[in-house]
Amino acid sequence: MTFDAEISALTIPEQIFVWLRLNLMEIIGAIAVLVIGLVIAGLISRFVSNALTRSDKLDPSVASLLASLIKYALWVVLGVTVLTQFGVETTSIIAALGGMALAVGLALQGTLSNVASGVMILVQKPFRVGEAITVGPITGVVQQIGLFTTELKQFDGLFVMMPNNELWNKAIVNFSRHPVRRFELVVGIGYGDSMEQARQTLLDLADADERVLDDPAPQAFVNSLDDSSVGIGLRVWCSTADYVGLSWDLTEAAKTKFDEVGLTIPFPQREVTTRAAA
Structure with missing residues (x-):
């Protein structure tokens, strides 16, 4: 001009x-x-x-x-x-x-670090909205993924907002990513009880529940020899959506069934001996 x-x-x-x-x-x-x-x-x-x-x-x-x-x-x-x-x-x-x-x-190094981490989360997709994850001490369902922060809702209903940088720099456990999960139950029986009977009882409980998958097949085994009990383990696979309900129901059913067949579930006891003063 x-x-x-x-x-x-x-x-x-x-x-x-x-x-x-x-x-x-x-x-x-x-x-x-x-x-x-x-x-x-x-x-x-x-x-x-x-x-x-x-x-x-x-x-x-x-x-x-x-x-x-x-x-x-x-x-x-x-x-x-x-x-x-x-x-x-x-x-x-x-x-x-x-x-x-x-x-x-x-x-704005910290802020830009959160932005970079947010971009990596959106690209790599270690979790999505609606999935349940654990990051450090925090466990909850992902509500929103932003460029700076990610919002979670804990199972007790509490709201958690985490900077993306903290999420990206820690190990992320995603409970919802795979369609099936394994549930493991360990029940202690007395040393005088039959281990074979305990294993078969747990397998019968697994076979009776429709939520337990046939492949992989349920497994019952001796898990440990403890001070006052023998730990009998049961491993079953189920749909991820059924995991929580199945874990509750199988645990309750195991206690009820063991009581019916006469298998004891011991608990630690302590004997106290009192001596008179000399």
Whole structure:
């Protein structure tokens, strides 16, 4: 854009009017570039979002994130292009923006670490919304996965918000990812009781429950020889959705059935001998 030195003596409103008259075509061109660029950026963003959403390989959260990043990148390119229409030297502006981005990045290291961890969680998918997980001392159902934090609901109803950085840097146990799980029950019997009878009793209980899978087949075995009891173990496989209910029911059924067939479940006892003083 051209500024005549002679207009410097004019008042500011007059200078603005002259500047607008001299650069009318550049202004119209910049506005046209801005409008057309916004329309094209919106169309590209929607197209990318729809394409990524239809993909089965990407989580909807990842698709939304990528679409937003593409939209913001197009806005930056559009802004630089519009400034170029006005004759502004964009090299220094880009350098300044780069310096600002570096300074902000150094100041927000923790926040950016959470963002990076959030992106990795969305891409790698160690858990999804609705799955039950354990991370460190926290166990709960995933409610929402964000860029900065992940929200969990514990089984006692408490709300937990964890920074993504803590989630990504710890071992994650996902209870819901696989369709089947193994349940193991150990019941102690007296040393005078029949181990074979105890094993068969537990196997009969497993066979009688429809939730227990036939493959892998249930297993009963001697698990341990303790101080006051013999531990008889039972391993069964079931659907993940049936795990909690089956564990409760089999434990109760084992105690009831052992009482019926005369198998004792001993408990630690202590004898105290009192001696008279000499």
